Amino acid sequence: MSKDSIARIALWSGPRNISTALMYSFAQREDTKVFDEPLYGYYLKNSTAKEYHPGSDEVLKTMQTDGQKVVDFMLANSEKPILFFKNMTHHLLDLDRSFMKDMIHVILTRDPRDMLPSFDKVIKNPSMEDVGYQSHIELIDYFEANTIKYVVLDAKKVLENPRNVLKQLCEFINIPFDERMLKWKPQQRPEDGIWAKYWYKSVHNSSGFEKYKPKTEPFPERLNSLLESCQLYYRKLSEMALS
Numbered sequence: 001m002s003k004d005s006i007a008r009i010a011l012w013s014g015p016r017n018i019s020t021a022l023m024y025s026f027a028q029r030e031d032t033k034v035f036d037e038p039l040y041g042y043y044l045k046n047s048t049a050k051e052y053h054p055g056s057d058e059v060l061k062t063m064q065t066d067g068q069k070v071v072d073f074m075l076a077n078s079e080k081p082i083l084f085f086k087n088m089t090h091h092l093l094d095l096d097r098s099f100m101k102d103m104i105h106v107i108l109t110r111d112p113r114d115m116l117p118s119f120d121k122v123i124k125n126p127s128m129e130d131v132g133y134q135s136h137i138e139l140i141d142y143f144e145a146n147t148i149k150y151v152v153l154d155a156k157k158v159l160e161n162p163r164n165v166l167k168q169l170c171e172f173i174n175i176p177f178d179e180r181m182l183k184w185k186p187q188q189r190p191e192d193g194i195w196a197k198y199w200y201k202s203v204h205n206s207s208g209f210e211k212y213k214p215k216t217e218p219f220p221e222r223l224n225s226l227l228e229s230c231q232l233y234y235r236k237l238s239e240m241a242l243s
Helices: 019-027 040-045 056-062 067-076 098-102 112-120 133-145 155-160 162-173 221-240
Strands: 007-013 032-036 082-088 104-109 150-154
Touching: 007 019, 007 067, 019 032, 019 082, 040 056, 040 067, 067 098, 104 133, 104 162, 104 221, 112 221, 133 150, 133 221, 150 155, 150 162, 150 221, 155 162
Parallel strands: 007 082, 007 104, 032 082, 104 150
Antiparallel strands: none
């Protein structure tokens, strides 16, 4: 938890999840300011992902790529009583994680059987490094080794009962639940990253958390090996998730 009275929430998600919907949800609160993937520039600069992520050149030209400066910004910002930083877990890379003791942590996972085909439509043949399941478990190990509190959300459970899960999440954060978190206007938000045009179409067309719908398309056979590896981590995460 932060040393001041600001609740700095760090969401650690994998890609093709409901992380943007959660960001939109928190953005409906008058007491909250949201930030979209502040570590993305750092991640692209220091990984090979810049070679295949859509819009990477534009991201690198417009975002802070020094990870420590991003962390300093997250810890110093005091625009609102609640600050919500949407992050991808794999964006951390080898960044010094000591800052985490001053933030409130939410891990967001999704069944890889649902997530992998969706991600593969934008970035072909993803690796474990791209999708974040192993990174989530490693992050939990760090939290537990350093007595840092965290909570786990599973996208399916959120979509099945958003009001109940969000109430529990707000209780964990120690803030009141706000009914406005359940609905928003179908539009882009000014906080959206410049990569939104590649990834956020469904959220821009939404007005709240959509009902969970299982995938009906056959799972791509070429992703079976990655699926098997991801499921080992996902099962652990799902067991911990609020419901």
